[in-house]
Amino acid sequence: MSKKVEAQMKSAIQPCPKAIVSVTDRGGRDNALAVGYCCNCSYDPPMVMVGIVPSRFSYEMIKEAGCFVVNLPGKEGKALFDYTGSVSGRNADKFKEFGIQSTRASRINAPILTDCPVNIECVIVDSIRTGSHEMFVGRIECVHADEGLTDEKGQINFEKASLL
Ligand SMILES: Cc1cc2nc3c(=O)[nH]c(=O)nc-3n(C[C@H](O)[C@H](O)[C@H](O)COP(=O)(O)O)c2cc1C
Incomplete structure (x- = not known):
C-alpha cells in the first residue's frame, strides 16, 4: 500500500472533459469558450451541466440566451479548443479570427461547431452559484453526431469519435 500525502484541492x-460551449446572444453575436467543468447530471430527463466563471465574456451571453451548445472536439480539434480557451470574445470575434466553422442549431438559437464530432443542444433549466463557477443545468434538446459514429439505436461510438 502506498503512503498518502495531502495534495491540492483545486x-x-x-481528467476534466474537454468541451467547447457555444452561444448566441440576443444581438445575434456568436461566441465559444473551452470548458473543463462539464458533466452529465441526469439521464431522465437527459441533462448536462457546464460551469462558467462569471468574469468570462460568455457568462452574460449564456445567462441571457438561456441556452447553449456543448461541442465535443475530436483529437484534431486541439487548436480550436486551445484557442477558444485562451482568447476572450471581449477582444476578438473568435469565429472570424479562427475561422470557426458553424451551422445553426436545430432546436435553439446557438451555433453548432461543425468541426466537433458531437454537439449537444441545451436549454437552461436551472443554475447554481457554487463558488468560482456558476453551474448551468441544461436540458438536452438534441444531440448531433457525425455520420458513421452512431449505431442503429443512435448510440454514439465514442471510441470511433476519438475525442480530445
Ligand atoms: C483546459 C481549459 C479548461 C477551461 N475550463 C473552463 C471552465 O470550465 N469554465 C470557464 O468559465 N472557463 C474555463 N476555461 C477558460 C475559458 O475558456 C477562457 O477564459 C476563455 O478565453 C473565455 O472566453 P470568453 O471570455 O470569450 O467567454 C478553460 C480554459 C482551458 C484552457
Whole structure:
C-alpha cells in the first residue's frame, strides 16, 4: 500500500472533459469558450451541466440566451479548443479570427461547431452559484453526431469519435 500525502484541492477530479460551449446572444453575436467543468447530471430527463466563471465574456451571453451548445472536439480539434480557451470574445470575434466553422442549431438559437464530432443542444433549466463557477443545468434538446459514429439505436461510438 502506498503512503498518502495531502495534495491540492483545486479541480480535484481529473481528467476534466474537454468541451467547447457555444452561444448566441440576443444581438445575434456568436461566441465559444473551452470548458473543463462539464458533466452529465441526469439521464431522465437527459441533462448536462457546464460551469462558467462569471468574469468570462460568455457568462452574460449564456445567462441571457438561456441556452447553449456543448461541442465535443475530436483529437484534431486541439487548436480550436486551445484557442477558444485562451482568447476572450471581449477582444476578438473568435469565429472570424479562427475561422470557426458553424451551422445553426436545430432546436435553439446557438451555433453548432461543425468541426466537433458531437454537439449537444441545451436549454437552461436551472443554475447554481457554487463558488468560482456558476453551474448551468441544461436540458438536452438534441444531440448531433457525425455520420458513421452512431449505431442503429443512435448510440454514439465514442471510441470511433476519438475525442480530445
Ligand atoms: C483546459 C481549459 C479548461 C477551461 N475550463 C473552463 C471552465 O470550465 N469554465 C470557464 O468559465 N472557463 C474555463 N476555461 C477558460 C475559458 O475558456 C477562457 O477564459 C476563455 O478565453 C473565455 O472566453 P470568453 O471570455 O470569450 O467567454 C478553460 C480554459 C482551458 C484552457
